[in-house]
Every structure is written in C-alpha cells, then in structure tokens.
Amino acid sequence: MGLKSDLEEDVKRIYSSVWTRRKGQKVPEDTDLKAGNDAVDLQATILYTDLDESTKLVDNYNDEFAAENYKTFLQCATKIIRSEGGHIRSFDGDRVMGVFIGGSKNTSAVRCGLKINYAVKQIIQPKMNAQYNTKYVMKHVTGIDSTNVMVAKAGIRNSNDLVWIGKAANHAAKLSAMSSSHPTWISDKVYDGMSDDVKYSKGINMWEERKWTAQNNRRIYRSTYWWSIS
Template sequence: MKDGIDTKVAEIIDNAFDVTDITYVPDINDSKLTFGNKGLKLTATTLYIDMRGSTAVLNNHNKTSVAKLHKAYFHTIVTIAKSLGGEVRSFNGDGMLVLFQGTTKKKLSNAVSAAMKMKWMLTSSDSKVKKKMEKYSSVNFGIGIHYGDIICTKVGITGENNRDLVWIGNAVNKSVKIGDKIHNDIGISSYVYSNLEDRVKYVTEKDWYGNDVKKDIWKTATIEYNGSDETYYFTTYHLEVT
C-alpha cells in the first residue's frame, strides 16, 4: 500500500496539470474528469448556504426528526436553485454549494434572486416551509455569494463511494467566508454588488412628495480575507416564492 501511495503522489505532484475550459457545471460522472492531473475550468457565481445549530437540534430531537429537517431544508434549497439556473454541488454536512455558470449580469443576479427566495422560504411568517420546520426547530443559516473562475477536479480512487469533486478558487472560498459572517441574511462580495441588475439591488419607495425613488437595499461591512480587510455587502431583504 505504501509503495502504491508513494507512486501515485509522485505522479500527481511531478507532472503537469491539464485544465480544459468549459461552459457548463460538471458532475461526478463527467467523462472529461479522471483521477489523472486533469481539471475543468468554468466561470460562475457561487452561492454557499450553511445551516447552523444542527448539533443543538440533534441533542434536542431524535435522529429521525433531524433527518426530516435536513430533507426539508435540502429540498427547498435545491428546488429554488434549479428554478433559476443553479446547479447544486458539494453537499457538505449542513452546507451546500450552488453554481450559476455564466458571465452575464443576469446570471449573477439570478444567484442573488435565488438567495432571496431561499431566505423567504426559511424565515418568512407566510412560508409554510418555515412553519413546518419550526415544529422541531427554527433554522439559522448564512448565505454568501461571490463570482469568478473555478477549477473542478476529481479526487479519491476508483469506486462509486470513494470519489468526489473538489471546487477550487476564490469564488468558492470567499462565498464560504462571507456566508460564515451572515446570520439568516445574504452577503455578497463587492464584485457581485457592482454587477447586480436593479431588480435585486434597489426597491422603489415614495419620498416626501410622493415621487418614486430607488432605495439601495444593501449595506456594507468588512471581512478579513487573504490577509486584508475587504468590503462586502449584506441585506435583510427577501423575495416571496409564489
């Protein structure tokens, strides 16, 4: 076993890594991904959502109740994500990675729109999902969103249950970092904020004279990332799911 591991690691480290540009979100069965030094590069908006407090929920309820909570939560997130062109990958414990492939402002804004609909489903008093889940526990979560190039590569060994995909890039790392700072709201990077369509950036309100004026729904905060403080934006707004 030792010799086999030594040989494989040397093969990985000492050889070049081949990257192919793609315009879709790959899955585990993509024929272009092997256990060799190959990866696929895509440009996407990355939405990371993390459900928190699962340990406390587990300690307060039996395992089947916790399983029902997780199934309801994951079903809600996946359905909303896919309705707006998102592909869910990397179910890590209580967290999910959603990729919205593309370079347009519409694609990026769709990711933010999805986040706002997820928030409505999980927090609004009008949401039946929230009411059902609160039978056991309220959901505490954070959503972070960033944009950029991502390299996907297959890791593990041959065998259906011994392999997975790894998603590498600041688009992933920063979305996770921002999501960790957020509590039941949505956080986005400066790049995402600068490229939002008005539909997820402003609301229209009346001024003192009855005129329609645009109000920015985002506020600023700072996060330490890569050794320096960076500005990110957050909002408490949501979009109703009808």
C-alpha cells in the same frame, strides 16, 4: 506493495504530472473529467447555503425532528437553486453548493439566496410551527462569490468527487459561516456585477456594506431581505 509505497507513488504522480486544462462552456459533470491532472476553467458564481446552529439542533432535539429540518432546508434550497438555473454540485451535511454561469450568473445567484431566505421564513418555519409545538427557529446563511474557478476530480475510483479551486468557492463557503442575523452575504464581485432588481427594493438598497477583516478588508455586503416565491 504496501500502503505507504502505494501512497508515495500516488503523491509523486500527482505532483509530477502535467496539467491538461481547458475553458468550460458548461458546468462539468463527474464524467467530463479524467482522474489525472485534468481540469476545466470556468467563470462562475458559487453559492453555499448552510443550516445555522445545526449542532444545537442535534444536541437539543430528537433525531427525527433534526432530520426533518435538514431535509426541508435542503429540499427547498436545491429546488430554488435549480429554478434559478444553478447546478447542484456538492452536499456537505446541512450545506449545499450551487454553481451559476453565464451573463446573469450574479443576479441569478443573489435572487436564489433571497428566495432561500423567503422559503425558510415564510414556508418552512410556518409549516414547522403548525406541525409541532416547538421553540426551535430555523436559521441559515447563504454566501455568494464570483471568480474564475478550476474544477478537477479528486479521490479514488468509485469514491471521488469534483473539487472547486478558486477564491469564489472558498470565499462563498466562508461567507456562509457569517452571522445568521443577516441570512445572505455576497462579495464585492457579486454586488458590482448584479442587476438593480436584486440590489434595490422600492428604491432602497437592500444591502449593507461591510469590511471583511479576515480577508484584508475586502468589501462584502449583507442583507435581511427576501424575494417572494409564487
């Protein structure tokens, strides 16, 4: 059988197979899903955090320095996500995705985003400046959204990954591409569902409301605040 016939059979099978779907009680692992049209439905809050201007970093600095900045950013981000009860489910170069579930998922994800901002500003940058005489300033953006998501497995045997289908996954990724002038961007669903301790600082709202013109003027919020890490 040639490659074309093989691909045609694969596509036909995917389109014609009936889906098996079930409500998830936990964030699925790769082994929890079958290769066919098998899916888990989750109420989840998705966080994407992305190292901003990484192209300028690799274009203007040596590869070891760039690699160290990738590594420090992802090291801090992943540990913070896990410390807030999030699950790491995807890496994409200089970006990582975290999944939060449960009753406090919005609050945990937002606190996580604010802590990542603290780590970049108060841990990574000072350590970098102490090690190197450099003009480089690390910038990043975290995007967070919350909806129902459908989780399925895609790819071929030994080369597959989970795919996350739903507004939260897509919009969180797009929010992480917003301006790094405000390192944390969240959706209306997240803002309306999070607790006041991540909404206000000494009585002042930490979040500025904006209209997301690319998404039918959806209400979103941005912040420059951070949450201190002890």
